[in-house]
Amino acid sequence: MHNRSAFAGRGPRKTRNRVGGGNPTTGGNPNRRPRADRTSAPELSVLDTIPISPVPAVDTFDELGLSSRLSAELAKAGITKPFPIQAVTLPDALAGRDVLGRAQTGSGKTLAFGLALLSRLDGGKARPKHPRAIVLVPTRELAMQVSDALTPLARALGLWCRTVVGGLSFTKQADQLRRGVDLLIATPGRLSDHVRQGTCVLDEVAFTALDEADQMADMGFMPQVRAILDLTPDGQRMLFSATLDNDVQQLVTRYLRDPVTHSVQPATASVTTMDHHVLLVSKEDKPAVVAEMAARDGRTILFLRTKHHVDRLTAKLRSLGVRAGALHGGKTQGARNRVLDDFREGSLPVLVATDVAARGIHVDGVSLVVHVDPPADSKAYLHRAGRTARAGESGTVVTVVTHQERRTVFRMTEQAGVRPTSTKVSPGADDLVRITGARIPNGEPIVEQEQVKRPPRNRNAGGGGYRGQGRNKRFTPRRGRSEA
Ligand code: AMP
Numbered sequence: 001m002h003n004r005s006a007f008a009g010r011g012p013r014k015t016r017n018r019v020g021g022g023n024p025t026t027g028g029n030p031n032r033r034p035r036a037d038r039t040s041a042p043e044l045s046v047l048d049t050i051p052i053s054p055v056p057a058v059d060t061f062d063e064l065g066l067s068s069r070l071s072a073e074l075a076k077a078g079i080t081k082p083f084p085i086q087a088v089t090l091p092d093a094l095a096g097r098d099v100l101g102r103a104q105t106g107s108g109k110t111l112a113f114g115l116a117l118l119s120r121l122d123g124g125k126a127r128p129k130h131p132r133a134i135v136l137v138p139t140r141e142l143a144m145q146v147s148d149a150l151t152p153l154a155r156a157l158g159l160w161c162r163t164v165v166g167g168l169s170f171t172k173q174a175d176q177l178r179r180g181v182d183l184l185i186a187t188p189g190r191l192s193d194h195v196r197q198g199t200c201v202l203d204e205v206a207f208t209a210l211d212e213a214d215q216m217a218d219m220g221f222m223p224q225v226r227a228i229l230d231l232t233p234d235g236q237r238m239l240f241s242a243t244l245d246n247d248v249q250q251l252v253t254r255y256l257r258d259p260v261t262h263s264v265q266p267a268t269a270s271v272t273t274m275d276h277h278v279l280l281v282s283k284e285d286k287p288a289v290v291a292e293m294a295a296r297d298g299r300t301i302l303f304l305r306t307k308h309h310v311d312r313l314t315a316k317l318r319s320l321g322v323r324a325g326a327l328h329g330g331k332t333q334g335a336r337n338r339v340l341d342d343f344r345e346g347s348l349p350v351l352v353a354t355d356v357a358a359r360g361i362h363v364d365g366v367s368l369v370v371h372v373d374p375p376a377d378s379k380a381y382l383h384r385a386g387r388t389a390r391a392g393e394s395g396t397v398v399t400v401v402t403h404q405e406r407r408t409v410f411r412m413t414e415q416a417g418v419r420p421t422s423t424k425v426s427p428g429a430d431d432l433v434r435i436t437g438a439r440i441p442n443g444e445p446i447v448e449q450e451q452v453k454r455p456p457r458n459r460n461a462g463g464g465g466y467r468g469q470g471r472n473k474r475f476t477p478r479r480g481r482s483e484a
Contacts, residue, residue, distance in 0.1 A: 056087050064090040066115060067122065073156040074111075083108030084264045086115070089238075094119055098256045099238040102263040106362055106386065113209040113238045114150045120207050120236065121182050122157050129177050129200055131184035133207035134232070136191070136225060138215040140165040140333060141340060143185050145362060146211065154183055164200070166190045167333035174199035188216065188224035195231065202228065206235040210251065213239050214379070217247030229255050273394045274385060276420035277435050278409060283402050287316070288427035290372055290400060292438035294322045294350050298367045299343070301351045303384045305373040313372065314352045320441035324350035355380055363387070368436055371399040374408060378415035385418075398436060 058064055059081055061071040074080065082090065085103040093099050093116030103109050117133045126132050135150075137143045147163045154161035159182040164173045166189050173190070177200050184191075184200070194200035208229065210216065216225055229237075229251075237256055241248055252259070281289050294300060294317050304310050307328040314326040325339040325348045342348035344363050351363075355375070369388045375381040381399075388395025399420065401409045413420050425432040432438045 056091075058082055058087050061086075061090075061115070065094045066090065067119060069156055070115060070118065070153060073153050074115075077152070079111070083111075085109055085262070086112045088262045088264060089113075089260075090116060092260045092262075093236075093238060096120070096236050098236060098259040099240075100252060100256055100259040100261040101238065101240045102261075103240065107264060109211065109240045110146050110149045113211065113240060114146070114153065116238065117183060117207050117209060118150065118153055118157060118159065121154075121159055124182065126160065126180040126182045127204065128180050129198075130204040131177070131181045131200065131202070132204060133183045133209075134191070134202070134205050134228075135183065135185045135209045135211060136188055136216065136228065137185065137211045138187065138219055138221060139356060140167060140187060141336065141356075142212065143187055144337070146185050150183065150185070159183060161185065164190045164194055165333075170194075170197075170199075188221040188228060191228060192224050195228070202231040203233060205232040207237075208232055208235065209238045209240065211240050213241040213248045213251060215241075215383075217251070218379075222247065222250070225251065226254070274388060275394075275396045276385070276413065276418045277396065277398045278401050278413070278420040278422045279398055279432070279435070280401055280403075280406070280422060280424045281426070285426050286400060286402060289425060289432060289438075290370070291317060291320055291322065291441050292427055292432060293368070293370055293398070293436045294324060295320070295439045295441040296368065296437035297349075297439070298437060299346075299349055299363065299365050300368045300370065301353060301366055301384075301387050302370045302372050303353055303355065303375065305354065305376070307354055309373065310352050310354055317350065317352070317441070318446040321444040321446060322350055322441050323348050323446060324352050327351055327353040327356065329354065329356045355384065367395050369395065369397045370436075371397075374399060374401065374405050375412065378412045381412055381416045381418070385416075396436065 061074060061080075061082055062068065064082060064087065071080075085101060085107050089099050089101050089112045093113065099113070099116075101109065101112060103112070113135070117135070121133055124132060135146055137146060143163050143165045147161065151161045160176075160180060161183040162173070162176045162181045162185070164177070164184060164186045166187060170190075170193065174194065174197070177184075177194065191200065195202060210225070213225075216222065234257070237259075239248070239252060239256060239259075279289065290302065290313070294302060302313065302324075304313060307330040310326045310328050314324050317324040325342060327336060327339050331339070339348065339351065340363075343351045366388045369385055371381070371384060375384055385397040388397060397420075399409055399413070423431045423435065425435075428440070
């Protein structure tokens with residue numbers, strides 16, 4: 001985690017198109033009103049007790065005020081009835097209000113802010129390098145996912161929707177920005193690079209959405225996020241997050257103006273459609289129990305703490321005949337995309353991942369999430385768990401717990417508002433099969449395809465992207481964890 005002030009006190013300061021620094025009340029942007037003018041947002045204690053918003057009884061997007069062109073385009077994708085988060089936020093968002101929304105991933109947040117942004121952008125045209133709206137997301141995967149959801153809709157309105165994320169060609173992104181982008185989906189690190197290089201100018205951004213704001217805060221992106229927001233003029237801002245905790249409060253207070261707040265879920269996970277289990281195992285039995293769970297029928301995600309553990313377990317499972325793929329921040333973007341695509345499309349039923357995959361990623365039909373290593377805290381528990389039971393489906397969440405880990409895990413699940421059923425299991429046990437569908441792996445190793453090797457890490461070059469050379473390099477911030 002890096003939490004240092006993004007750009008403060010480093011090198012000479014320019015007044016325009018510089019990320020960070022400047023007047024602490026106006027964020028260095030002459031267009032921004034001083035902070036004191038803004039109506040403060042509710043305090044955290046209030047945020048955390050936002051009552052669940054009553055969902056208006058609407059059956060169509062038209063009733064919420066969405067243009068018929070957009071609803072027709074949605075209908076093509078089989079989306080006709082608004083999800084609750086969309087029904088509660090869209091009328092306010094379409095009316096231009098700032099929106100603070102709490103909804104878990106999988107609840108339809110992307111369209112909640114995406115439809116509002118596109119409607120507000122409809123009819124306008126972007127100038128070169130000057131995006132008119134930005135969506136900030138914590139991870140590249142989420143950026144791609146948001147882009148997949150919004151690009152066809154943007155196209156239907158004749159709007160340009162583009163993505164800037166680390167790991168992909170900086171030059172190509174700069175080229176796209178130069179041709180004019182209405183809606184820019186970005187991770188904070190790469191967007192900061194473009195701003196610093198002058199390939200993206202933020203002073204015409206009229207609409208901003210922050211997705212998974214708590215994750216951005218957790219990953220150390222706050223300085224960059226603040227610096228980016230400081231460069232955008234006062235416009236409409238929407239902030240969505242599955243959890244609204246301390247870190248997010250700063251953003252809310254500083255950047256949202258008299259926001260309407262909506263929550264469509266309690267602070268805990270969607271426990272109603274999720275079964276939570278703690279499987280008590282001995283240290284010796286753990287590897288076999290994990291392998292049997294991975295060999296089950298059905299889409300499964302196994303979470304571990306470190307990249308190294310992920311790689312090791314993936315290799316082990318593949319050697320036992322389990323089609324498992326590894327996802328973590330040490331993989332090239334191409335490898336990450338391939339694994340996710342294969343997992344989505346079904347040829348790879350088991351994803352072994354670090355927490356980089358825990359947030360924002362939507363894959364239908366994940367029926368089992370396994371915490372192979374206990375999550376770091378209750379928030380991480382909920383986010384990992386949120387990969388199952390999405391969009392109304394049901395799912396099982398299992399935490400594999402050895403004797404030493406018991407206390408910590410029980411404290412954590414309690415904090416998460418979850419009451420898991422505890423069962424002692426060993427390899428082949430009936431209970432293990434009943435709870436997870438575990439099977440003995442067939443033992444036939446999966447033939448390894450050629451692995452794409454990541455080039456040696458070098459903070460100053462490579463990776464398909466810009467690494468701070470050129471002008472203003474003194475302001476290069478370090479990327480957050482997911483960008484690594
Ligand atoms: P999100 O929470 O934005 O990741 O959305 C989760 C999933 O729900 C995505 O696959 C969306 O395509 C789908 N979805 C979002 N809104 C609707 C809707 N109103 N009707 C049906 N599916 C939806």
